[in-house]
Amino acid sequence: MTIVITGANRGIGAALLEGYAKAGRTAIGTARNPKGGLAPLDVTDPASAKALAASLGGAPVEVLVCNAGVYLDKGQSLEDGYAPRIWADTFAANVTGVFLTIQALMPNLKAAENARIAIISSQMASDTKASGGSYIYRASKAAALNLGRNLATDLKKDGIAVGIYHPGWVKTEMGGAGADIGTAEAAAGLIARFDALSLATTGCFETWDGRAHPF
Numbered sequence: 001m002t003i004v005i006t007g008a009n010r011g012i013g014a015a016l017l018e019g020y021a022k023a024g025r026t027a028i029g030t031a032r033n034p035k036g037g038l039a040p041l042d043v044t045d046p047a048s049a050k051a052l053a054a055s056l057g058g059a060p061v062e063v064l065v066c067n068a069g070v071y072l073d074k075g076q077s078l079e080d081g082y083a084p085r086i087w088a089d090t091f092a093a094n095v096t097g098v099f100l101t102i103q104a105l106m107p108n109l110k111a112a113e114n115a116r117i118a119i120i121s122s123q124m125a126s127d128t129k130a131s132g133g134s135y136i137y138r139a140s141k142a143a144a145l146n147l148g149r150n151l152a153t154d155l156k157k158d159g160i161a162v163g164i165y166h167p168g169w170v171k172t173e174m175g176g177a178g179a180d181i182g183t184a185e186a187a188a189g190l191i192a193r194f195d196a197l198s199l200a201t202t203g204c205f206e207t208w209d210g211r212a213h214p215f
Contacts, residue, residue: 002061002112003027004052006043006101007068009035012120012167012190015183016065019191028056030068043068043097049104060112061105063194066098066144067120073136087136094140098147115160116197118190119148121205123166128214145205145215152203161202165193168208181208 003020007013008029020027030041030052039055042048070093072086098119102109109115123129125141145164152162167190169180189208197204205213 002059003063003065004061004105005029005065005067006041007031008038009033012170012183012186013067015187016067016190019184019187041068041101043101044092046100046104049100053104053108056105056108058111059108060115061108062112062114063116063118064102064105064109065118065120065194066101068097069094069120071134071137073134082136090136090140091143094137095143095147098144102151109160110158116194117148117151117155117160117162118194118197119144119162119164120167121145121148121164123207123213126214149203156199156202159199161197161199163193163197163201164205165190166205166207166213
């Protein structure tokens with residue numbers, strides 16, 4: 001089984017890569033500026049996504065984890081923040097980047113049996129968690145959720161399941177030191193969710209610990 005994890009240089013992505021390695025499962029991690037054996041991938045660059053696909057040489061990809069993302073508008077002020085450049089950069093990574101990666105690796109996914117795509121979104125994508133602020137990040141994660149739901153519809157005929165996941169409030173650079181859980185706990189839960197994903201559950205929006213999340 002070949003697993004590809006985007007944004008595996010830190011945080012949840014790095015923990016997922018480590019979790020798979022400890023389980024003896026083959027996983028390829030990517031990063032924009034790769035170190036330590038990671039493969040290069042800038043999810044905002046179509047040519048970079050195509051280069052990653054070419055490097056796989058047609059190998060089947062059973063699990064693609066679209067984890068790479070940014071949170072650039074934390075702490076921005078409604079009065080004078082949320083500049084257009086932040087909107088563009090956030091959507092390029094969190095939404096377009098997910099699509100470009102999936103599009104480039106589609107032949108590899110179609111070559112696999114029981115192929116699955118896992119999109120890391122957030123509870124902040126849900127309209128039940130509208131506590132204000134972080135407008136750009138929230139909008140991008142809602143868009144990623146919508147993208148995943150529609151991909152699930154279109155890819156079901158190809159035998160490819162798509163799941164969207166809230167990883168928990170995790171103690172990372174993005175989540176902060178006051179978050180609820182550590183990266184290893186989040187990764188273990190997410191890996192279990194990815195393993196359970198099937199065509200019967202495609203289009204699901206779930207938490208790291210297996211609860212259905214309201215849209």
